[in-house]
Amino acid sequence: MRLCADVGGSFVDIAAFDDAGAIGWRRKVPTPVDDWAAFVAVFADVLAVVACERVSIATAGLVDPVSGIVTSANIRCIDGRRLADELARVLAVPVRVVNDADAFVLAEAARGVAMGHERVFGIILGTGVGGGLVERGRIVGGAGGIGGEWGHGQVVHDSPIAPGTNPVFACGCGLKGCLDTIGSARGLERLHRFLHGIAADSFAIAGDAAAGKRRAVATVDYWCDLVGGPLAMLLHAVSATIVPVGGGLANAPALIAALDARVRANLLIPAAIPVVVPGRLGDDAGLIGALVAGG
Structure with a gap:
């Protein structure tokens, strides 16, 4: 048996997989974000009743592939720790830790x-x-575990002639105009408010756009421009042939289809079939990814 966990800012989804790769035991507990001893206990308590020969963890935050140091703003008790090494010493089993997006x-x-x-x-x-x-x-x-992190770095710039006419928002990383500020669910809401002065939930915006409502259509069209161009450039650079989408907006299929159409319109080599597609594994993806990463 292998113990796998998907550690988020709110909950730890933890499961034991059998040798065939099937889940035999599973539970979800609140994440002890500020309590290292409680964090360790999440795993120790399970290992006390479920015999597992190794532990694999997918966690929010960067994981340096050389040092093993985790950088996590939301789960403060693991921030700055060599998480795999420290847990392995306490739990007395091998531990592998990877970023949750990876x-x-x-x-x-x-x-x-x-x-x-x-x-x-x-x-x-x-x-x-x-x-x-x-x-x-x-x-x-990549260096520092930052490979694949495409949300940061300025992609939207203000107009030197008419300041304030472009959606340049401050980002939590300290920069402005990052893709993270417009491409996320909160970013879609921010963009809608910027364009129309209307506060609305991201799923309402996506649903209204799918229904043909004018303001929402304009927001989604602009959103696809802002996200689709950088994504197409990334695909050119890394030569990836498919882009599975996770996160909340993956549950808005018409929105993802619109993004896919914009990305394919920007590809130098045309794609006849969808490239940007919702992921298939849903809430199991983090656990399965941890399992695969653990070997």
Whole structure:
């Protein structure tokens, strides 16, 4: 048995997989974001009753592939720790830790919508914008574990002639105009408010656009321009052939189809079939990605 966990800012989804890769035991508990001892206990308590020979974890935050140090703003008790090494010493079993976006892409490449593709660039469109690159079943982590993180770096600039006419928003990373500020669910809402002065939920905006409502159609069209161009450039750079989408906006199929159409319109080599597609594994993706990463 292998113990796998998907650690988010609110909950830890934890499950034991049998040797065939099927879930035999599973539960979800609140994430002890500020309590290291309680965090360790989440795993120790399970291992006390379910015999597992190794632990694999997908977690929010960057995971340096060399040092193993985790950088996590939301889960403060693991921030700055060599998480795999520290847990392995306490739990007395081998531990592997990967970024949750990387785990999502790895899962979709191994068991989901991206099966059979050699190079997969997966994206997360949820509270923020994240991503990961998998090549031949392996995570391309990059220096500092930042590989695949396409949400940061300025892509929207203000007009030097008419300041304030472009949607340049401050980003939590300290920059302005990052894709994270417009491409996420909150970004779609921010963009709608900027264009029309109307506060609306991202799913309401996507639904209204699918129904042909003029203001929502304009917002989604602009959103597709702002997100689709950079995504097409990334696909050119990394030569990925499919983009599975995770996060909340993956549950808005018409929105993802519109993004796919805009991305394909920007590709130098035309794609006859959809490239940007919702992931298939849903809430199981993080656990399955952790399992695959653990070997």
